[in-house]
Amino acid sequence: xxxxxxxxxxxxxxxxxxxxxxxxxxxxxxxxxxxxxxxxxxxxxxxxxxxxxxxxxxxxxxxxxxxxxxxxxxxxxxxxxxxxxxxxxxxxxxxxxxxxxxxxxxxxxxxxxxxxxxxxxxxxxxxxxxxxxxxxxxxxxxxxxxxxxxxxxxxxxxxxxxxxxxxxxxxxxxxxxxxxxxxx
Numbered sequence: 001x002x003x004x005x006x007x008x009x010x011x012x013x014x015x016x017x018x019x020x021x022x023x024x025x026x027x028x029x030x031x032x033x034x035x036x037x038x039x040x041x042x043x044x045x046x047x048x049x050x051x052x053x054x055x056x057x058x059x060x061x062x063x064x065x066x067x068x069x070x071x072x073x074x075x076x077x078x079x080x081x082x083x084x085x086x087x088x089x090x091x092x093x094x095x096x097x098x099x100x101x102x103x104x105x106x107x108x109x110x111x112x113x114x115x116x117x118x119x120x121x122x123x124x125x126x127x128x129x130x131x132x133x134x135x136x137x138x139x140x141x142x143x144x145x146x147x148x149x150x151x152x153x154x155x156x157x158x159x160x161x162x163x164x165x166x167x168x169x170x171x172x173x174x175x176x177x178x179x180x181x182x183x184x
Contacts, residue, residue: 003066003069003071003072006072006096007073007076007094007095007096008073008075008095008169008173009076009078009092009095009099010022010061010078010098011078011088011113011117011124012078012113013080013108014081014109015109016080016106016110016129017159017160018078018101018159019032019061020160021157021159021168023061023063024159024160024161024162024165025075025162025165025169030061030063032061032077033058033059033060033061034057034058035056037056056079056081057077057079059079059087060076060077061075061077062077076091078091078113082112085116092116092120092122095122096173097122097124097172097173097176098117098125098172099127100113100117100124101127102127102142103129103131103134104134105131105133105135114126114147118148124172125152125153125154125171125172126142126153126154126155127156127157128155128157130157130158139155152175153172153175155167155171
């Protein structure tokens with residue numbers, strides 16, 4: 001029996017931790033399209049708040065989790081920079097939902113991802129990546145800052161930690177199932 005694919009997107013702003021989250025939960029070495037940041041991107045890429053970042057995703061990240069003999073979860077991480085957003089439509093096609101990963105040091109970089117998935121009516125959760133040096137806010141404060149409705153779950157996570165990342169994915173799957181089960 002060939003397992004049924006379940007597609008999930010991990011999106012968010014530049015430097016939010018998307019590649020890290022995909023890598024922390026994938027059962028295979030993740031496919032990444034990381035390239036070194038160069039001086040050519042200095043005028044294009046805003047690295048304020050993430051000055052130590054040395055690489056960026058230029059196409060996608062890919063990981064896999066076997067859920068059962070009948071289901072395999074495929075994770076696709078999006079590039080975070082505006083110049084690569086043209087890829088998001090193709091990456092999102094067929095996804096059951098999205099984890100929008102946010103960095104409270106650069107919360108404004110999350111607006112585009114929230115807007116993208118809201119407009120396309122793709123279920124999503126907001127996962128706050130709790131960086132060590134980032135300001136801490138509760139879910140209500142995050143919800144207000146991002147202007148997301150109460151129906152959108154907000155979860156705290158550490159993208160480096162497999163269990164924490166898995167919990168964000170589980171919350172997304174439960175949310176996506178509840179959206180599908182709710183008549184419009």
